[in-house]
Amino acid sequence: MLPYAAYLRVxxxxxxxxxxxxxxxxxxxxxxxxxxxxxxxxVEHGESLRRLICVPPVPAPEEESPNAYLRRVExxxxxxxxxxxxxxxxxxASFRGSLPIRLADRFVPxxxxxRTADDFDRFKRYEHSLRTHIRxxxxxxxxxxxxxxxxxxRWLVLGPEASGEAAAPTTTAPPRNMLYVTSxxxxxxxxxxxxxxxxxxxxxxxxxxxxxxxxRWLEEFHPHSLVELDYGGLVHLMDDSTLQGxxxxxxxxxxxxxxxxxxxxxxxxxxxxxxLRWRSIKALERAN
Numbered sequence: 307m308l309p310y311a312a313y314l315r316v317x318x319x320x321x322x323x324x325x326x327x328x329x330x331x332x333x334x335x336x337x338x339x340x341x342x343x344x345x346x347x348x349v350e351h352g353e354s355l356r357r358l359i360c361v362p363p364v365p366a367p368e369e370e371s372p373n374a375y376l377r378r379v380e381x382x383x384x385x386x387x388x389x390x391x392x393x394x395x396x397x398x399a400s401f402r403g404s405l406p407i408r409l410a411d412r413f414v415p416x417x418x419x420x421r422t423a424d425d426f427d428r429f430k431r432y433e434h435s436l437r438t439h440i441r442x443x444x445x446x447x448x449x450x451x452x453x454x455x456x457x458x459x460r461w462l463v464l465g466p467e468a469s470g471e472a473a474a475p476t477t478t479a480p481p482r483n484m485l486y487v488t489s490x491x492x493x494x495x496x497x498x499x500x501x502x503x504x505x506x507x508x509x510x511x512x513x514x515x516x517x518x519x520x521x522r523w524l525e526e527f528h529p530h531s532l533v534e535l536d537y538g539g540l541v542h543l544m545d546d547s548t549l550q551g552x553x554x555x556x557x558x559x560x561x562x563x564x565x566x567x568x569x570x571x572x573x574x575x576x577x578x579x580x581x582l583r584w585r586s587i588k589a590l591e592r593a594n
Contacts (some may be wrong), residue, residue, distance in 0.1 A: 322528035454493035457556035483578035
């Protein structure tokens with residue numbers, strides 16, 4: 307059973323990595339034993355689940371993951387490392403910070419939490435960057451994540467249900483999938499354009515802050531990278547017609563363009579369509 311989460315990923319060209327990492331990722335790409343894309347989410351989720359059901363639980367792996375998502379464009383290899391250990395540390399720190407100490411201890415014993423925090427502190431003393439290639443959002447796709455993409459960049463696979471074959475349980479892994487992929491140059495250009503529009507017309511601090519955050523994150527990577535929005539496990543909360551009709555990227559782009567053209571009513575209508583669509587999906591988190 308996959309987590310109901312979406313992912314925003316950056317794939318950097320192999321040449322963006324240090325020489326020793328270039329060798330490592332090149333060998334990894336040729337390996338027959340690495341997780342293939344179709345089952346990678348399942349493998350990644352399985353690793354984290356095994357750590358969490360341990361007694362006591364293990365909030366972060368002992369070693370960094372050797373795995374990565376890969377893409378090839380012509381002769382260029384693009385790499386998106388999983389960074390499971392760093393992402394787990396960051397998620398655990400955020401989780402502990404969001405709960406009262408006594409309540410947090412019910413999930414992870416105090417000694418385990420202290421050891422995890424100490425390991426993270428030691429890591430930060432030697433590593434100057436906490437940059438992750440993958441961002442995760444549970445139960446919904448943040449509106450700001452649609453900004454870097456264009457509707458023509460959508461890649462939708464509905465799987466057996468759409469082909470008339472017997473439908474699999476709704477929590478099975480891909481082929482059911484929804485992706486957007488674009489170049490870093492296009493992503494940065496669209497984010498910059500959106501920021502100009504939001505500052506000029508909207509004035510909503512939350513909307514501005516969220517798009518600025520995505521923009522700053524994208525600036526941390528190689529300019530020839532690829533950017534990917536993966537609906538991940540969220541596709542299993544949506545039937546075929548809902549997925550086919552999901553034009554969130556196009557609606558956000560139309561809303562921004564309409565604002566620039568003075569069509570405020572159209573802009574509001576498009577934005578509301580996106581908000582209401584994802585509000586209804588996010589509400590399933592609390593469904594009984």
